[in-house]
Amino acid sequence: MSGRTIEIKGRKVWIMENGNGAPLLYLHGFADVHSVKESWLPFHQQLAKSARVIAPAHPGCAQTDEDKDIDTVEDVVFAYLELLDALELTQFDLVGTCVGGWIAAEIAVRHPEKIRKLVLIGATGLFVEGALIGDVFMNAQPEYGSSYATLREMFFSSADHPIALEMFPDGKGEIDDEVRRYQMLRLSSRIGFKPPYFYNRPLRNRLHRITSPALVIWGENDNFVPRSHGETYAKIIPNSDDLKIIPGAGHSVQVEKPEEMANLVMDFLAK
Amino acid sequence: MKPVQLFCWHFMAYPYLDKDFDEKEYSGWVTVPNKLWDNRKARGLYQEYIDQLAYADELGFDGMVLNEHHQNIYGLMPSPNMIASALTQCTTRGKIVVLGNLLPLHMNPMRVAEEYAMLDQMSDGRLIAGFAPGGGPETFNYDVPSANTREKFWEAADLIVRSWTEDGPFAHEGRYYPLRYVNLWPKPLQKPFPPVWIPGSRSPSTMTEVAKRGYCYFLSSRSHGGETHRAQQEFAAVLEKHGDKYHPFRFGILMSTYVAETDQQAREECEEGVWYFLKNCLKGHLRRVGRQLTYGPGVPYIPAAAWREYLKHYKPGQKLLGDVENWDELDASQSIIVGSPETVIRRISALIERAKVGNLLIQFQLGNMPDHLARKSMKLFAEKVAPALRQQSLQQFTQEFPGVNVEASAEELH
Numbered sequence: 001m002s003g004r005t006i007e008i009k010g011r012k013v014w015i016m017e018n019g020n021g022a023p024l025l026y027l028h029g030f031a032d033v034h035s036v037k038e039s040w041l042p043f044h045q046q047l048a049k050s051a052r053v054i055a056p057a058h059p060g061c062a063q064t065d066e067d068k069d070i071d072t073v074e075d076v077v078f079a080y081l082e083l084l085d086a087l088e089l090t091q092f093d094l095v096g097t098c099v100g101g102w103i104a105a106e107i108a109v110r111h112p113e114k115i116r117k118l119v120l121i122g123a124t125g126l127f128v129e130g131a132l133i134g135d136v137f138m139n140a141q142p143e144y145g146s147s148y149a150t151l152r153e154m155f156f157s158s159a160d161h162p163i164a165l166e167m168f169p170d171g172k173g174e175i176d177d178e179v180r181r182y183q184m185l186r187l188s189s190r191i192g193f194k195p196p197y198f199y200n201r202p203l204r205n206r207l208h209r210i211t212s213p214a215l216v217i218w219g220e221n222d223n224f225v226p227r228s229h230g231e232t233y234a235k236i237i238p239n240s241d242d243l244k245i246i247p248g249a250g251h252s253v254q255v256e257k258p259e260e261m262a263n264l265v266m267d268f269l270a271k
Numbered sequence: 272m273k274p275v276q277l278f279c280w281h282f283m284a285y286p287y288l289d290k291d292f293d294e295k296e297y298s299g300w301v302t303v304p305n306k307l308w309d310n311r312k313a314r315g316l317y318q319e320y321i322d323q324l325a326y327a328d329e330l331g332f333d334g335m336v337l338n339e340h341h342q343n344i345y346g347l348m349p350s351p352n353m354i355a356s357a358l359t360q361c362t363t364r365g366k367i368v369v370l371g372n373l374l375p376l377h378m379n380p381m382r383v384a385e386e387y388a389m390l391d392q393m394s395d396g397r398l399i400a401g402f403a404p405g406g407g408p409e410t411f412n413y414d415v416p417s418a419n420t421r422e423k424f425w426e427a428a429d430l431i432v433r434s435w436t437e438d439g440p441f442a443h444e445g446r447y448y449p450l451r452y453v454n455l456w457p458k459p460l461q462k463p464f465p466p467v468w469i470p471g472s473r474s475p476s477t478m479t480e481v482a483k484r485g486y487c488y489f490l491s492s493r494s495h496g497g498e499t500h501r502a503q504q505e506f507a508a509v510l511e512k513h514g515d516k517y518h519p520f521r522f523g524i525l526m527s528t529y530v531a532e533t534d535q536q537a538r539e540e541c542e543e544g545v546w547y548f549l550k551n552c553l554k555g556h557l558r559r560v561g562r563q564l565t566y567g568p569g570v571p572y573i574p575a576a577a578w579r580e581y582l583k584h585y586k587p588g589q590k591l592l593g594d595v596e597n598w599d600e601l602d603a604s605q606s607i608i609v610g611s612p613e614t615v616i617r618r619i620s621a622l623i624e625r626a627k628v629g630n631l632l633i634q635f636q637l638g639n640m641p642d643h644l645a646r647k648s649m650k651l652f653a654e655k656v657a658p659a660l661r662q663q664s665l666q667q668f669t670q671e672f673p674g675v676n677v678e679a680s681a682e683e684l685h
Contacts, residue, residue, distance in 0.1 A: 066575070068419065138411060138562070140569030145559030146587035171587040175579065178568075182578045186418050186571040193416040 002040075005063060008086045014063035015056040015083075016040065019048030022116070023089055024269070026055040027080075029098020029122065030136065031155045031252040034062040035184035036167045036177055043254040046262030051093065051269065056083055058103070060187040062180055073125075073191045073200050077106045090114065093269055097121040097254055098224070099188060102198065105233070109206040117269055118214040120233055121261075122225050122251045124198035131226040133198045140185055146171045154224045157250035167255070198225075207236040214240040215268045219249035219256070241268075272669045273520070273677055274661035275623055278368060279327035279649065280336035280525065280632045283320045283354075284552050285344040286639035287312040293550045300343040300408045300555030300564055307344075316347075319642055321354060323635075325361045326646055330653035334366030334399065336632050339373050341412040345552040352386045359393040367394050368632070370468055370489060371401025375420050376413045380427035380448055384434045384455055391459035400465045401489070402428045407570035408556065417572045423447045425480055428467075432484075435464040468523065473502050474573070478509040485515065487630065489523040493557065493592050495605035499524055499626045518675045519629025519668050527607040527634040528619070530651040534610045538598070540644050541609055547638030549601070553593030563591065607637070612655035619656070623664050627671065631660075 003016040016033065018040060024047060028034045033041055034057035040048075047053050059079050060066035070076060080103065084090075094115050096104025101123025108115050124133050139151040148168045149159040156164035172178065192198035214237045218230035227245070234243040246253045246260065254261040287309055289295075296303060324335045337354050340346035348354055351369045358367050367390065372383045383402075391398040404424040410417055426445050430453070433443070439454030459465050467484070470491040471477035481488045490502045507517035529545070531537035550558075556565050564570070573581070595601045602609075608618045619631070635652070636645040 060575070068422070071419075137417075137569040138564070141407070141562050141564055141567040142587070143562045145563065145589065145591075172582065172585060175582050178582055179575055179579050182568050182571055183575045185568055186575065189417045189571055190419070193410075194414045196414055 003063075006086060008082050011065045011067065012063065013056055013065070013083055015054060017055075018044065018053050019051055021051040022269075023092040024051040024053050025089065025092050025094050026053055027094070027096040027100030027103050028055060028058065028061075029096075029100045029252070030184060030188075031164075031167050031255050032097060032100070034058070034180065036181055038062075038176065038180070041255060042258035043262050046258060047095075047265060050266050054087065054089075056080075058100075058184070058187050061183045066183075066186075070187070070190050073103060073106050076103055076191060077110060080107055081111070084114065091116050093117045093119070095119040095121070095265065096123060098251065099124055099192065099198065101125065102200075105203060105207070105210075106200065108212070109203065109209045112209055112211040115210070115212040118210065118212050118237075119217070119265055119268065120214065120230075121217045121254055122219060122222055123216075123229070123233060124192070124225050125200060125203050126229045126232050127199045127201045127204065128226065128228050128232055131228045132196070133226070133229070134224040135197060136224070137185065137189065137193060137197075142170075155251050157219065157221045157248060157256060161250070161256065163255055204232065204236065207233070208238060210237050210239070212239060213268075213271075215244065215265070216240055217244045217246060217253060217261070217264065219251055219253035220245050220247045221249065222251040222253075224251040272665060272672065272675065274668070275628070275664035276333040276520070276630050277657055277660065278334040278336045278366070278630065278632045279324060279332045280338075280634045281320055281324055281636060282338070282346040282552075282634060283317070283348050284548065284636075284638055285313070285347055286316070286547070288344065288547070288551055288639070293554065296554075298555035298561045298564075299345060299551050299553070301411050303342070303344055303555070317354075320636070321357050321361065323642065323645055323649070324354075324358060327649060328362035328365045330649060331657070332365055332653065334368050334397075335362065336368040336370055338370050338401070339403070339405075341376075341409055343408065343555070345556060352390060355390050355398075356393065359390060359397075365397070366399050367397050368399040368468065369401050370399075370470060370632070371403040373403050373405035373409055374427040375415050375423050376405055376409060377427070379450070380430050381434065381450065381453065381455070383427070384431040387431070387465065388435065388455060388457050388459040391461055391465050392457050396460040396465075398459070398461070398465045399468055401468045401470070402431070403470050404572075407564040407566060410570050411564060417570045419447075420572050421476070428469075432464055432467065435459050473498070473505065474577075475505070475509070478506050479513075482506070482509045482513045482515060487521050487523060489525075489630070489632070491525065493525060493527075493606045495524065495526060495622055495626070499622070499628070503626045503628065516675070517627075518672050518677060519627050519664075520677050522626075522628050523630030523632055524626065524628050525632045525634065526605075526619075526622070527637055528615055528648070528652065529607070529609045529635070529637070530612055530615050530648045530656060532611065532651075534614055537609045537611060537614075541637065541640065541648070542598075544637040544640030544644070545601070545607055545609075549593045549595065549638075552638055553591075556593070557591045558593035559588060559591055560594065612651060615652070615656050616659045619660060620663050623660065624667060627668075629664075629668065
């Protein structure tokens with residue numbers, strides 16, 4: 001394991017780093033390192049072949065200290081601005097998935113000059129009329145006392161996908177994984193439960209401030225964040241490619257198609 | 272010393288569901304389709320329920336209990352204060368216990384302070400003020416983010432009590448409810464302030480906060496095996512740690528009962544209402560069937576370290592109260608005590624004796640139980656059961672808690 005704890009303004013932040021090359025800040029989502037797994041997933045390992053991948057755990061996730069004063073996504077953005085200063089990261093590639101994609105977009109609209117290239121994968125964050133983001137919280141309450149099938153369905157192309165079953169098993173999983181999942185839900189409830197759900201209404205009108213080239217990627221069958229959110233990101237971010245759809249994948253597209261996704265992202269970053 | 276205090280709790284269930292509700296509908300909470308509400312049947316329902324509570328007052332119960340729920344068939348009191356207000360006008364003796372207002376659901380806790388102060392004045396000092404944080408379903412109903420609920424709750428509770436006791440105007444510089452001019456009109460009648468009851472489910476942190484403030488702890492469990500006794504011991508230990516002493520009126524429990532002339536008659540008369548309650552009203556709350564919303568990772572109230580502790584003992588798919596399959600299983604849960612006056616005396620006495628509990632909050636009307644049966648059971652309880660419980664408990668409490676003067680600690684009227 002390549003993780004370490006750094007202390008920033010009296011708070012512990014857990015970060016993992018892997019690879020050499022240009023710095024790539026990776027912000028995690030629900031089915032991911034820090035929010036389920038302790039170690040890197042294949043997608044990150046692929047990226048680390050050509051970049052220095054830096055993956056911090058969000059406030060309250062994994063071994064990062066919880067911050068009770070986090071009420072909105074902006075508070076998380078400021079936590080990351082502190083981290084960027086501590087790591088002396090002035091220019092970097094920014095890749096965010098799911099809730100991490102939302103945080104990435106929020107950082108990018110505030111500090112476009114820091115971002116070399118931006119990749120958003122199944123990102124939450126936008127309000128799109130008539131296309132509500134799914135209710136993770138209700139689906140995290142098991143059905144029949146033990147089934148997380150509807151949660152898996154939300155995060156993956158199918159509730160029976162082997163990776164889905166491994167990351168969100170029925171009943172009681174490995175306790176450390178369970179606790180990481182819980183921590184991610186707890187952070188998410190701070191920033192994403194109200195307004196319902198996982199969006200910041202003003203974000204859309206700020207996206208034009210992003211100056212870096214951007215790539216927006218969505219799984220074909222995303223049951224958590226409707227595709228229209230990806231279309232909106234790709235349309236409004238000035239330097240964005242067209243929305244890239246990955247056939248046969250669900251919301252956690254980088255988990256389901258790690259090879260394909262890593263190649264896509266690396267090509268974009270190398271372009 | 273005083274005997275056990277016997278309260279009549281009404282939940283005000285929606286009683287007109289079809290027999291195939293459980294089969295057809297996914298939940299009785301939050302998403303239960305409101306097209307099932309039928310005005311042709313429901314007209315007059317609130318009056319029927321209010322009249323039952325007024326009848327409890329007539330029968331000599333020590334008080335009436337109400338609580339707050341939203342968007343469900345289990346309890347039709349989104350605003351218990353409205354029912355409490357009606358009770359101030361049609362009852363004269365018993366306490367009016369609102370257990371409680373769900374503080375995090377209010378934009379401004381002063382609204383609760385004001386309404387409770389009004390109720391205390393309108394009832395001539397009969398209010399017992401309950402504050403509750405609200406469980407999982409209410410989180411979904413009102414979109415209350417879970418992580419800070421407890422902190423928010425205590426800030427609100429403390430602000431309310433401060434507004435009752437401290438002269439205004441004063442500024443409240445709180446984290447969640449900053450207010451420049453706190454200046455309560457009217458003030459409550461009871462001094463220093465109405466008794467405060469707080470529900471909890473054995474979490475040490477809630478017990479500690481209750482102990483620090485000298486409030487009454489109410490165990491919000493519907494089952495009474497060994498856990499009730501353990502909760503009492505835990506709370507007594509917490510009080511001790513805070514330089515306070517346990518006595519039976521620091522503690523309350525919820526139970527349900529049905530009394531009839533004989534054991535067999537009791538079971539026959541209440542069974543329909545009981546199963547309606549267990550299978551319909553608890554679906555979404557205390558049943559694993561469908562989706563239970565009350566507790567779990569989707570409503571992450573407790574810190575991660577506490578969740579880790581919880582997981583160590585958690586067995587997925589375990590039966591909850593509403594999952595009982597037959598009468599014997601239900602009987603063993605000690606949740607709903609059914610029988611002749613003798614049986615009910617014996618079983619409730621045993622519970623009081625063991626759990627040393629001074630406040631019994633008793634639900635009589637269950638599910639779709641018809642008015643006449645609920646009243647018959649209440650009357651038999653008041654006439655045949657209550658006297659024995661009072662006598663036995665007074666003897667027990669006097670022996671076990673010598674030197675405790677509960678009269679002196681009772682609130683005085685100004």
